[in-house]
Amino acid sequence: MIKQRIIVIIIFIGLLLNTIGCSPIETEESANNNEIIAYASVYPIYDFAKKIGGERINVKMATPPGAEPHGWEPSGKAIKEIEQSQVFLYNGLDLDPWAERIGRGLKDKVTIIAVGEEEALAPMIIKEGIGSYDPHIWLDPIIVIEMAKIIKDVFSEVDKENQNYYEENFNIFQSKLYELDKEYNAALSRVKNKNFIVSHGAFGYLAKRYGLNQITILGLTPQGEPSPAKLVELTTLIKKYNINTVFFEHLTSPKAANVLAKETGINVEVLHPIGGLTQEEMDNGEDYISIMRKNLTHLVRALD
Template sequence: MRNKKFQGLSLLVVFFIVFMAGCSKPTQRPEEEALKDRIVVYASFYPMYDFAKNIGKDKIDLKLMIPPGVEVHDWEPTAKLMGNMEKADVFIYNGLGMEPWAEKLIASVQNDQWIVIEASQGVALLEAEEHEEEEHGDEEEGSHGDYDPHVWLNPMNALKQAENIKNAFVKADEANRDFYERNFKEFADKLKALDQKFQEELRDVKKKEMVVAHGAFGYLAHRYGLEQVAITGLSPQEEPSAAKLAEITKFAKERNLKYIFFETLTSPRLAEVLAQEVGAKTAVLNPIEGLTQEEMKAGKDYISVMEENLKTLKQALMQ
């Protein structure tokens, strides 16, 4: 009899524990709690993502809009993505026509609270090359317009963009101002060191001319005393005329150029044809518009890829 009473009491205790557990609220995992306190940041393409990551670190929930390995000029935002962005705290884009969909997206997203930052604001701009303006016109949809948008390829411009991003984070999350300011200073020091390295290593190269498949490197060339000659204009989809190809072929032969540069994520066909015509080799310069998933997993970032670009340039221009 005593055992039966004990068993009944035990069952009652178990039932009470199960009942109370069912009534209690589900506990969140530590990472879920941490995510809840982060500001939600959308960055249009890789450089904006990288700069934001360096400054925001674990205080932001950072999302890269254009997937790794996708050519920036070929991408358009989906309706689902635009819907998700209604919960964003910050949207970062480069501007200057690099994201031709950006203005439409900003107007369409129903979000009165978010902070929209055009990261190229305040950068000293270079005018677009004449041949692209002639072929496309300023008003044609998809054209980059009057100015070259590839500002991040000058590390000092990247520093200004990073500062703009930092200011947006401070505005969105004033409580963590010191955190963002400290991270920005660390990143700014790295960018200044990168700029110094470019200046020192490109100062005494034998050749100053760089023939590139896509006119993305104007800011880099301008910063370090080089001359960019582009097979196509600011858009890699552009097809050069026969006269343009003949002009560049003549230029490369006269200057005895040993390398023709092409870039990641686009076809090397034009660069290879031109290189064969002038008896040169080809080499890759990365405009860092979008790293592949493999590159990101390998730990590559803006700084390391720019250092790879420097190594390539130095090797090619010393010959």
């Protein structure tokens, strides 16, 4: 009799422990499973999404720090991680064609937005050549406000309970962008020279916004060497416009800029396109706003 009671007690305890073990106690791991994950194809989209999403959205960047975004392709592992997200934001305009390919297969699973191709930005697209677009829309702070609105609307739709949170973050970011725009207007309206030379023609939107003339060595191609005929043309323009600096990018070879500088005796300086940041820059807290301000300093020094 005692033995039977002991068996009953053991069974009861076992059932109790099993019930407790199966109860929906939310651990840190299970709580994390409820978070909203958003992937951004390139750094500018990532930075804007981080500023809008704040602590509510886990924003991740597909292109690794230090990688030049033109021509970068994701690994199979990276694609699988993107497939597990709730939101996928990419630039479009042929900057990240891999993202468009991935997006076609995820339409029914993930909220996908080609931020640079949204209708609100279409009138501001600068066309170069036949059927080719300059994808570097983020280098105009006023266009960035429109990009941020698009991202804010996406997050508000995916996470309706926190719409006010995303709206507040957007308003803060918008104020900083308007301030940046004022700084650019004030500084560049006073410079003597309105012409600048870059190896990679990423600054067309910036030039258009602030009344400057961008002259490129390689056009929209970030890598390569100028032909002898191109060097002659650029040398003539340097003399005509009294240009003293040629700009290059930190993530690409300065060879094209150095060739021109050697031929003409002008200075070489970095102008950051912000398409990608190094890990060191990110660790040091650099972001879109801080680098745009450094770009302004470099431009004013070259154009004064």
